[in-house]
Amino acid sequence: MFAVIETGGKQYLVKAGDVLKVEKLDVEAGKEVVFDKVLLTADENGENVKLGNPYLSGVSVTAAVEGQGRHDKIRVVKYKRKVRYKRTIGHKQAFTKVKIAKV
Numbered sequence: 001m002f003a004v005i006e007t008g009g010k011q012y013l014v015k016a017g018d019v020l021k022v023e024k025l026d027v028e029a030g031k032e033v034v035f036d037k038v039l040l041t042a043d044e045n046g047e048n049v050k051l052g053n054p055y056l057s058g059v060s061v062t063a064a065v066e067g068q069g070r071h072d073k074i075r076v077v078k079y080k081r082k083v084r085y086k087r088t089i090g091h092k093q094a095f096t097k098v099k100i101a102k103v
Helices: none
Strands: 002-007 010-015 019-023 032-035 038-042 061-070 074-080 085-091 094-102
Touching: 002 032, 010 019
Parallel strands: none
Antiparallel strands: 002 010, 002 038, 019 094, 032 061, 061 094, 074 085
């Protein structure tokens, strides 16, 4: 069985055993987190599809938090020619690594 969940303004297609990096959650490593914003559920072969409007009621996905971290640094460059303007800044986005336990 798989599901589409929403967290951090993004949507993820998940099934049991998947490991994914989502936007940072305020949960310690080793604890469980429950995603209750489930948009869709279906069987492995794509049958028995249930769609929410926008979310399904009474359906949730549980996951175990494996840790917190930060992605690689990206560089943002602003440049304007002829006026000697150049600005370089970096950004590292925080994430939470979760392993889906059950749908």
